[in-house]
Amino acid sequence: MKIYLDRRLGDVHDLISFSETLVCVQEYYPDAVDYRPEARLPVDFRKLDEFEVNKYTASLDELSIEDELDFVAIFPCDQQSEQALDFSPFLSLSPVAALDPSIDDGDRPSITVDRVSGLRLGLHLDSWDGLEVSSRWKSRNRIVVNRGPADRYVYLVPVPIEEMAESVASPEDLHPGEVADAYVRNTGRAPCLRMLQPANVAYVCCTERLVHDACVRAGGIRAESRHYLGHFVRN
Numbered sequence: 377m378k379i380y381l382d383r384r385l386g387d388v389h390d391l392i393s394f395s396e397t398l399v400c401v402q403e404y405y406p407d408a409v410d411y412r413p414e415a416r417l418p419v420d421f422r423k424l425d426e427f428e429v430n431k432y433t434a435s436l437d438e439l440s441i442e443d444e445l446d447f448v449a450i451f452p453c454d455q456q457s458e459q460a461l462d463f464s465p466f467l468s469l470s471p472v473a474a475l476d477p478s479i480d481d482g483d484r485p486s487i488t489v490d491r492v493s494g495l496r497l498g499l500h501l502d503s504w505d506g507l508e509v510s511s512r513w514k515s516r517n518r519i520v521v522n523r524g525p526a527d528r529y530v531y532l533v534p535v536p537i538e539e540m541a542e543s544v545a546s547p548e549d550l551h552p553g554e555v556a557d558a559y560v561r562n563t564g565r566a567p568c569l570r571m572l573q574p575a576n577v578a579y580v581c582c583t584e585r586l587v588h589d590a591c592v593r594a595g596g597i598r599a600e601s602r603h604y605l606g607h608f609v610r611n
């Protein structure tokens with residue numbers, strides 16, 4: 377799994393950083409009382425070395441339709457394009473579904489809240505389409521646009537859920553979200569990438585196959601994000 381970067385966004389070292397340290401949120405952040413038990417988040421990010429740059433990143437020019445849905449990409453997206461659902465150079469092979477926008481503050485370690493319990497999730501797998509692990513490659517991916525004004529950070533564990541299932545006991549008895557949770561809990565030094573998403577920048581990712589979360593860059597201002605589900609491929 378690679379992140380394909382639109383070079384207009386600048387240098388890879390300014391956009392992507394790396395951690396191998398996942399912490400238990402409730403232990404690491406004393407004020408994190410509204411997290412689910414066992415929630416994990418990455419800390420201690422550092423710059424990628426040259427080996428990791430080649431392993432985890434590539435130029436958007438190198439992405440093709442042959443990569444199907446198995447990629448992450450980040451690219452500029454202005455308001456006009458978003459209103460027209462013109463996510464060039466990506467197009468969706470299925471109708472695009474817009475989810476509710478969200479507005480998040482920079483005062484929390486991460487933003488995703490479980491709709492049922494109201495607790496923050498930390499690293500997690502989405503399940504909009506609800507497919508089993510072996511069929512997740514068919515799930516819709518998503519485009520998330522940051523409308524600002526604050527920058528966002530997106531956390532990604534670059535290990536697809538199918539690979540996670542290989543190192544978890546009896547994955548067939550677990551929901552894919554539980555497979556992801558078990559992997560994250562049991563893997564002390566799981567790699568995690570942090571992608572800077574400035575205002576008016578969008579990313580594409582299959583969040584039903586890749587464990588993720590996001591936060592707003594600290595500093596007290598908010599960021600509005602807009603979410604679109606589809607089968608987005610490189611045009």
Ligand SMILES: [Fe+2]
Pocket residue numbers: 488500501502583588589
């Ligand atoms: Fe999510």
